[in-house]
Amino acid sequence: MPRNPLDGRGRLRVRGFESDDADGDAExxxxxxxxxxxxxxxxxxxRRDHAAVAGLAVIAVMALLAVFARPIxxxxxxxxxxALAPYDPGASGIAPAYxxxxxxxxxxxxxAGRDVFSRVLYxxxxxxxxxxxxxxxxxxxxxxxxxxxxxxxxxVDETIMRLVDVLYAFPFLVLAxxxxxxxGQGFWKLVGALVAVGWIGYxxxxxxxxxxxxxxxxxxxxxxxxxSDRRILRRHVVPNAIAPVIVxxxxxxxxxxxxxxxxxxxxxxxxxxxxxWGSMLSAGRDTLVGGEWWVxxxxxxxxxxxxxxxxxxxxxVRDALDPDADTDTYREAR
Amino acid sequence: xxxxxxxxxxxxxxxxxLLGVSVLTFGLVxxxxxxxxxxxxxxxxxxPELRAALRAQYHLDEPIWNQYLLWLSDVLHLDFGDRVxxxxxxxxxxxxxxxxxLVLGxxxxxxxxxxxxxxxxxxxVRxxxxxxxxxxxxxxxxxxxxxxxxxxxxxxxxxxHLDLAPVIPPVAPLLAPESLAFLVLPSLTLGTASAALFxxxxxxxxxxxxxxxxxxxxxxxxxxxxxxxxxxxxxxSLVSVVTVAAVQIAxxxxxxxxxxxxxxxxxxxxxxxxxxxxxxxxxxxxxxxLVATAVVVANLLADVLYAWLDPRITY
Numbered sequence: 001m002p003r004n005p006l007d008g009r010g011r012l013r014v015r016g017f018e019s020d021d022a023d024g025d026a027e028x029x030x031x032x033x034x035x036x037x038x039x040x041x042x043x044x045x046x047r048r049d050h051a052a053v054a055g056l057a058v059i060a061v062m063a064l065l066a067v068f069a070r071p072i073x074x075x076x077x078x079x080x081x082x083a084l085a086p087y088d089p090g091a092s093g094i095a096p097a098y099x100x101x102x103x104x105x106x107x108x109x110x111x112a113g114r115d116v117f118s119r120v121l122y123x124x125x126x127x128x129x130x131x132x133x134x135x136x137x138x139x140x141x142x143x144x145x146x147x148x149x150x151x152x153x154x155x156v157d158e159t160i161m162r163l164v165d166v167l168y169a170f171p172f173l174v175l176a177x178x179x180x181x182x183x184g185q186g187f188w189k190l191v192g193a194l195v196a197v198g199w200i201g202y203x204x205x206x207x208x209x210x211x212x213x214x215x216x217x218x219x220x221x222x223x224x225x226x227x228s229d230r231r232i233l234r235r236h237v238v239p240n241a242i243a244p245v246i247v248x249x250x251x252x253x254x255x256x257x258x259x260x261x262x263x264x265x266x267x268x269x270x271x272x273x274x275x276x277w278g279s280m281l282s283a284g285r286d287t288l289v290g291g292e293w294w295v296x297x298x299x300x301x302x303x304x305x306x307x308x309x310x311x312x313x314x315x316x317v318r319d320a321l322d323p324d325a326d327t328d329t330y331r332e333a334r
Numbered sequence: 335x336x337x338x339x340x341x342x343x344x345x346x347x348x349x350x351x352l353l354g355v356s357v358l359t360f361g362l363v364x365x366x367x368x369x370x371x372x373x374x375x376x377x378x379x380x381x382p383e384l385r386a387a388l389r390a391q392y393h394l395d396e397p398i399w400n401q402y403l404l405w406l407s408d409v410l411h412l413d414f415g416d417r418v419x420x421x422x423x424x425x426x427x428x429x430x431x432x433x434x435x436l437v438l439g440x441x442x443x444x445x446x447x448x449x450x451x452x453x454x455x456x457x458x459v460r461x462x463x464x465x466x467x468x469x470x471x472x473x474x475x476x477x478x479x480x481x482x483x484x485x486x487x488x489x490x491x492x493x494x495h496l497d498l499a500p501v502i503p504p505v506a507p508l509l510a511p512e513s514l515a516f517l518v519l520p521s522l523t524l525g526t527a528s529a530a531l532f533x534x535x536x537x538x539x540x541x542x543x544x545x546x547x548x549x550x551x552x553x554x555x556x557x558x559x560x561x562x563x564x565x566x567x568x569x570x571s572l573v574s575v576v577t578v579a580a581v582q583i584a585x586x587x588x589x590x591x592x593x594x595x596x597x598x599x600x601x602x603x604x605x606x607x608x609x610x611x612x613x614x615x616x617x618x619x620x621x622x623x624l625v626a627t628a629v630v631v632a633n634l635l636a637d638v639l640y641a642w643l644d645p646r647i648t649y
Contacts, residue, residue: 166351170355170626171585171626174606174626182362262482266591266607288493296487304483307480
């Protein structure tokens, strides 16, 4: 910015009214509307983290590939006609079994003569949607329960947190496996098992935060003004306590996708034969000895790439929302 | 409060958790569709007399809380009943598999500590250098790699292409040289993610310790850097690492379930997965209960260790 108080045409420059003020970055504007600008400021910080932006880009590309892999029909009407995957991921015998990668089949074919490339593209639909849906639903269960426990205290807190303590004793995957064993296989049952196991982490985390935030003066002030508990919790306590939960949830999308893939690999996730990344590896051991490496390498690479990207995004979100914290304290809390 | 009273109190607090764990494990099986008799019979036809006999044998005509108490008293005597798929007792099957998982988990744990802690110290001491960035990237990759995929890739590379390692476990006693040689790949696979976590954790703990006054004091006294790091900084950093190490048990058990399948390692995880596929629910119940109890005990040990290592903590 030139120091000259006159603009190019010789008139006095009046600053501060420009819509895209190059000088006033989001940090300065934050003083006026703290609630909305907290998120804008976080976004500004996030964008500076190149690794996180790259991770977000990879996830976006994978999501697009999954959506446009095969046409999508909603009750008979084709809403998405594009088919990037050259073959139907479920169709067997489109080529001889175990063909190594070639131009026609870039990732080769599997034991049933299915096109691995098409299956990997399509498989993103399962992994990505399971990750996002399971984490969102777990948040919807864990955040209200944990927030109420921390805010109300007393026997409500005791009841909820003792349940959390008990569930915490079960390792994530072992409990998920046990639940799938009881309730059976299938997309929504798998999601249900991952939610039942996943909410406890968020409940624990937000309860601790709420305990701290509830002591703040602005909560006291809101109460003095006669705001209801419900309003205080929603408008004042939870928004100020949610940042670590969002960081944890982002990182957990990776954990959930890994767990879902592990369940698929064990043959306990979706129906066997589904084009899900983990399930595609369940025949892996037998193919290794035969030297059919492509059946193992490509689906696993997709999981790896996705989880790595989501971890980069999670680190970026953490730096943006909660700059003082250390990611490793989040990881430790699984 | 003295340490002794703290340990006692903390131990008593685990009892209700263990009770809750047992209720949940018992209740889980009650949620199964169909009656338990169907599962014992493997859904085959049976005469009403046989069904009635089985109902009596499993106390299924009693009220549910009585069933729970009977089950609990059996469990406390380490009696989990008979397997559905064979006449062997569940306890015998578990006793056979448990050492396999303990050896695998122990080896992985050792690898994770021996790789993770030194790497973390180096990364913290050489902060901002190529070594630090490199360890960060490797750790991120280690956390993001699906463990079963890593296992399959290692098998592919060392077992098939280089032909350096056997692909299936040798028929030999658990601690025989062949078995231990076979264990290298599975324990590396299982330990990788934990090693990555230990690296990051040690790095942040050491970084924090390096900011403390006593480090400057030690350097001012003219101690050489190695002594400062190893004798002072590392010792203080290990307090937080040790507590997390105990919590890693749950993580390793999760991993073992998957890794054992990859390497056909005959441990608890394989028993659990196979029991689920065979609908052998007494085994599922027993393994889940055992694993959860192990985690509760590990957490108890972590808290006690933490209190013992850091006398400043007020409980």
